[in-house]
Amino acid sequence: MAALASTRRVPRLACCLSASCSRYQSLQPRIRGQPQTRRLLQIDASPRARVPEFAFAFDIDGVLVRSSDPLPRAHKALSYLQSQRIPFVFLTNGGGKHESERVEELSAKLDVPIATSMFVQSHTPFADMDEFKHKTVMVVGGDADKCRVVAERYGYTTVVTPGDILTAYPTVWPFSNHLLQNYVAFSRPLPAPIDPASPSTSLKIDAVLVFNDPRDWGLDTQIIKDVLLSRNGILGTLSPKNGDPSLPNNGYQQDGQPPLYFSNPDLLWAAKYHLPRLGQGGFRAALEGVWTALTGGAKQNVELQKIVMGKPHQPTYEFAEKRLIAHRREILGQRQEGALAPLKRVYMVGDNPESDILGGNSYRSPHGTDWASILVQTGVYVEGTTPAHVPRKIVGDVWDAVSWAVAQEKWSANP
Structure with a gap:
């Protein structure tokens, strides 16, 4: 699914709508030279206005x-x-x-x-996805674990990042071992081990939310790939339905794997460099390329099933x-x-x-x-x-x- 279907419920932004709220008013003193008694937007309520x-x-x-x-x-x-x-x-x-x-x-x-x-x-719409708030979600992208913190402020109770997984199991992606000390600074213990011998107690991911531009494309691609090829989102497992031509999508993402959400489709964005830089859409294109190489892609009637917002x-x-x-x-x-x-x-x-x-x-x-x-x-x-x-x-x-x-x-x- 290339885009969020128009029939999906449009999320509600969990924020203040009133100019009289304390959050809104607290901005006033931060504007240089602005006295606290000044009204925020200088509203003229005159009926002739x-x-x-x-x-x-x-x-x-x-x-x-x-x-x-x-x-x-x-x-x-x-x-x-x-x-x-x-x-x-x-x-x-x-x-x-x-x-x-x-x-x-x-x-x-x-x-x-x-x-x-x-x-x-x-990613503001993620704030209203209540169906995942009390499940285990994997948050991808952003600086350090800032997106995890945002997810928790949205109400998600169990949030895992690829960095958490790498710190607990360094062999999951050996090409980021030189970054381990960086990940250790903000990673957290996993809520469950990765143990394919005991699927009922192993780490299970219920949704993958790409919040922001990934910083470690290799690690994030590897972990998302593992989740999407797993059985029922249980890390360390491999679904026997993968590649089954009798099933829709040739059996891929047909075995209880979690939904994959991207919050931003932009391929390019304007940064300080004089030419546009790759954005989250670039990461998505790279992931889709890997997915095609693994599954056969369109030649095998396989697509990367996903939901794209923004x-x-x-x-x-x-x-x-x-x-x-x-x-x-x-x-x-x-x-x-x-x-x-x-x-x-x-x-x-x-x-x-x-x-x-x-x-x-x-x-x-x-x-x-x-x-x-x-x-x-x-x-x-x-x-x-x-x-x-x-x-x-x-x-x-x-x-x-x-x-x-x-x-x-x-x-x-x-x-």
Whole structure:
């Protein structure tokens, strides 16, 4: 399954939606020079105030920041929108940290107050996968064990990482032995041993969640491969159904193996280096190549069965639109559903034609809202080339995107 099916329940973001919540207010003193008595978004509740019928969704890397550095006119763009009470949310395929931590960092970098209700990252939907919260999940990717910590904050009670397995059984992947001391610093004891002679007491994985870009591709590929070829997700076993032509998928992933989730489909992303770098989508492509070599792939009617979340897939945009509608009601002082006319248009501002632009172009809003894609030249897209997916508009940077959009909407206040 190449994408999260549209019939799947769109997850609920476990975060604050109220501008009066303590988390939201706690951001105020962190913005330099801002007195604590200042209201967060300077809301004008006057009934005569003009109500914007448009909003924005911003990618982050390559649009607002480049690696860890804020782009020059990002603060100007967001501050203008807040001053005009024009709602926006952040929709990123990045991750690796809890939403509250990412919000705090981004708020400090951009010098703009941000609430967690405005922030959707690639693995945010994992927070609502309650069916796995009290089972054993394997979390893959990220720096050290930060993604494990995020999973635990989401409510997962038993989380294993490939580093835990390597530390307990160094022979599982001998090519990372030189990294053992690094893994020892953050690994934890396994909840059960790997003992194929006693499957009932051996370590069993119930779901594999790729939270963020893997750092040790070889180790992670090896362990995921072992899980997917196992019987019932029990490490150290090998399913007798593998390669059985009488079964669907030639018998692969037909013996109770756990589902495999990827949170981010991006092949490339914009980092500090002048050329785009491989992202989580690169790891997925590499894993699929190994899987094809092992199973015969399409020639044997075998695919790597997986669930991919993040942009450009429909459920991610539905999720973001719900956050945007709720945030719009909040900043406009209309807390009751139906008190505002529906949004006419959302401008999706991104740097990656394969995720931001494709997602904005193909998304079909259940509310009838038009999503207009704007491609900026500060990230993955290379000026002068023809993007694989054509946006509504190509501009220089995020400030140009905002300026063009408000002009299209004939918004009276000049940016």
